[in-house]
Amino acid sequence: MTLSFGTRLRAAMDERGPLCVGIDPHAALLDSWGLTDDIAGLERFTFTVVEALADTVAVFKPQAAFFERFGSRGVAVLERAVAELRAAGGLVVMDAKRGDIGSTMAAYAEAFLRKDSPLFSDALTVSPYLGYGSLKPAVDLARESGAGLFVLALTSNPEGAEVQRAVREDGRTIGATMLAHLAAENAGETPMGSFGAVVGATLGDLSSFDLDINGPLLAPGIGAQGATPADLPAVFGAAVRNVVPNVSRGVLRHGPDAAALRDSAHRYADEIRAAVGG
Amino acid sequence: MTLSFGTRLRAAMDERGPLCVGIDPHAALLDSWGLTDDIAGLERFTFTVVEALADTVAVFKPQAAFFERFGSRGVAVLERAVAELRAAGGLVVMDAKRGDIGSTMAAYAEAFLRKDSPLFSDALTVSPYLGYGSLKPAVDLARESGAGLFVLALTSNPEGAEVQRAVREDGRTIGATMLAHLAAENAGETPMGSFGAVVGATLGDLSSFDLDINGPLLAPGIGAQGATPADLPAVFGAAVRNVVPNVSRGVLRHGPDAAALRDSAHRYADEIRAAVGG
Numbered sequence: 094m095t096l097s098f099g100t101r102l103r104a105a106m107d108e109r110g111p112l113c114v115g116i117d118p119h120a121a122l123l124d125s126w127g128l129t130d131d132i133a134g135l136e137r138f139t140f141t142v143v144e145a146l147a148d149t150v151a152v153f154k155p156q157a158a159f160f161e162r163f164g165s166r167g168v169a170v171l172e173r174a175v176a177e178l179r180a181a182g183g184l185v186v187m188d189a190k191r192g193d194i195g196s197t198m199a200a201y202a203e204a205f206l207r208k209d210s211p212l213f214s215d216a217l218t219v220s221p222y223l224g225y226g227s228l229k230p231a232v233d234l235a236r237e238s239g240a241g242l243f244v245l246a247l248t249s250n251p252e253g254a255e256v257q258r259a260v261r262e263d264g265r266t267i268g269a270t271m272l273a274h275l276a277a278e279n280a281g282e283t284p285m286g287s288f289g290a291v292v293g294a295t296l297g298d299l300s301s302f303d304l305d306i307n308g309p310l311l312a313p314g315i316g317a318q319g320a321t322p323a324d325l326p327a328v329f330g331a332a333v334r335n336v337v338p339n340v341s342r343g344v345l346r347h348g349p350d351a352a353a354l355r356d357s358a359h360r361y362a363d364e365i366r367a368a369v370g371g
Numbered sequence: 372m373t374l375s376f377g378t379r380l381r382a383a384m385d386e387r388g389p390l391c392v393g394i395d396p397h398a399a400l401l402d403s404w405g406l407t408d409d410i411a412g413l414e415r416f417t418f419t420v421v422e423a424l425a426d427t428v429a430v431f432k433p434q435a436a437f438f439e440r441f442g443s444r445g446v447a448v449l450e451r452a453v454a455e456l457r458a459a460g461g462l463v464v465m466d467a468k469r470g471d472i473g474s475t476m477a478a479y480a481e482a483f484l485r486k487d488s489p490l491f492s493d494a495l496t497v498s499p500y501l502g503y504g505s506l507k508p509a510v511d512l513a514r515e516s517g518a519g520l521f522v523l524a525l526t527s528n529p530e531g532a533e534v535q536r537a538v539r540e541d542g543r544t545i546g547a548t549m550l551a552h553l554a555a556e557n558a559g560e561t562p563m564g565s566f567g568a569v570v571g572a573t574l575g576d577l578s579s580f581d582l583d584i585n586g587p588l589l590a591p592g593i594g595a596q597g598a599t600p601a602d603l604p605a606v607f608g609a610a611v612r613n614v615v616p617n618v619s620r621g622v623l624r625h626g627p628d629a630a631a632l633r634d635s636a637h638r639y640a641d642e643i644r645a646a647v648g649g
Contacts, residue, residue: 117474117475119474156471156475158469158471158476158479158482161478161490162478162485163489164446164447164482164490165447165449165489168439168442168446188475190469190471191468192468193434193436193468194526194530195528196397197395197434198436199397200397200434200437201436201439203440204439204440204442207440210440210442211443211444212439212442220470221500221534222470222498222500222526222531222535223523223530224528224529224531224532224534225530227530248500249472250472250473250501250502250505251504252472252501252502252505253472253500253501253502253505255502255503255504255545255548256499256502256534257502259538259539259545260539261533266537267533267545270533
């Protein structure tokens with residue numbers, strides 16, 4: 094029987110420490126590693142990260158865009174990376190922010206959440222601009238596959254407020270509406286549900302939002318974007334136990350040296366565990 | 372010198388008739404064509420459409436999801452299709468609904484809007500859940516490449532209202548806010564700007580929205596979804612001249628016979644031209 098994503102995620106965070114490392118091979122990072130900005134550089138970067146961290150970090154979040162910019166050959170590198178990360182016991186959250194309706198949303202779900210897909214991931218980030226209801230094909234397939242979703246709710250960038258803080262007829266903001274949908278999706282699941290939210294760690298006090306969705310909260314913004322592990326309890330309150338803090342540049346800048354990558358990841362995992370009291 | 376997407380789109384619509392054919396190889400459609408739901412079926416379907424229509428239809432809108440569901444090998448089929456469509460004089464709007472921030476948005480833009488990318492398209496659909504401002508790297512690269520964007524504004528699905536009709540502090544809805552950003556982006560451009568909106572043709576009377584953005588309005592919903600070419604003037608009012616009506620199943624269901632595909636596309640283009648008085 095396939096365990097649910099929420100169950101597997103809780104176990105991985107308990108075992109390896111609550112840290113998600115982003116895999117963001119952008120041109121400036123490749124350059125700082127002494128690599129060329131092409132398929133060869135992309136491969137070298139990606140598999141250095143995979144080999145250094147796959148057996149020690151709980152969660153990985155590859156940014157699909159940085160692979161797609163090399164077309165199908167870049168996507169082929171991503172496929173291999175996802176398979177190797179998963180084989181070594183890492184969980185993969187594909188950060189692709191897909192969102193569409195009907196048969197198209199179902200096709201995105203198949204691409205990332207169907208077990209025999211070359212890009213099968215443990216979870217996928219999705220965008221609800223077409224309404225939470227538009228995501229239903231992905232919710233359904235995730236349940237079937239033991240996978241999860243992270244729905245964009247309150248993102249870490251200042252421009253995000255334009256949409257996410259707008260108010261619906263019932264007086265709730267868009268961000269709060271997404272959190273409420275997710276709480277309903279996860280109701281009754283133990284140790285937690287598989288349907289998470291993306292909530293920026295840089296947003297300051299979020300006490301006006303009900304973050305208690307009984308599911309994971311993927312929190313970008315730690316490290317280069319300015320938030321620290323010590324900030325997490327103040328931002329997330331009681332929900333901090335369900336936070337999956339994402340660090341990208343903060344870890345990746347230590348490459349290409351494998352030991353330095355591992356040291357950095359361990360340090361972040363320890364700091365986060367200390368801060369959240371896990 | 373590269374002509375702008377707005378200029379090239381106006382010329383293509385005038386010359387070939389204002390029609391955008393969707394390329395949506397979903398499993399049910401492959402089956403109805405007698406094809407297998409695999410890479411071989413995907414290739415056969417895609418290149419049948421390309422060969423039948425590339426030299427006669429103004430705009431093509433491949434749905435990235437239906438290629439991504441086959442992983443990198445599906446994306447490779449998409450690359451070849453885009454190149455062949457463009458070589459035959461068709462304009463390609465890649466329907467990928469990408470949206471992210473900072474270097475990630477820049478990477479999506481590179482993937483689809485940088486001239487030497489294997490997926491270089493004439494325009495890309497983008498999702499503004501992270502705020503219109505988050506799309507700036509794509510706006511900038513589109514300008515540089517003579518490409519365009521279509522920003523999701525008011526989509527054709529009923530669930531979309533949850534986000535798109537929410538109201539900001541200034542009293543405007545999210546949908547209206549996106550239209551206003553696009554109008555500002557396109558100000559002063561002739562014959563029209565390159566930054567369009569996605570506005571569903573099934574939404575009924577849109578007279579409470581200012582659709583006069585001096586840019587194209589991509590309108591899904593004609594054919595199988597229930598709207599007809601004759602509905603367009605009532606939905607879009609004076610902006611109907613800038614509408615790019617999208618038909619997918621309505622045309623594709625006539626395959627795999629090439630002549631039937633062409634006949635259907637011509638019929639839709641003629642009906643639309645008659646309805647909008649172009």
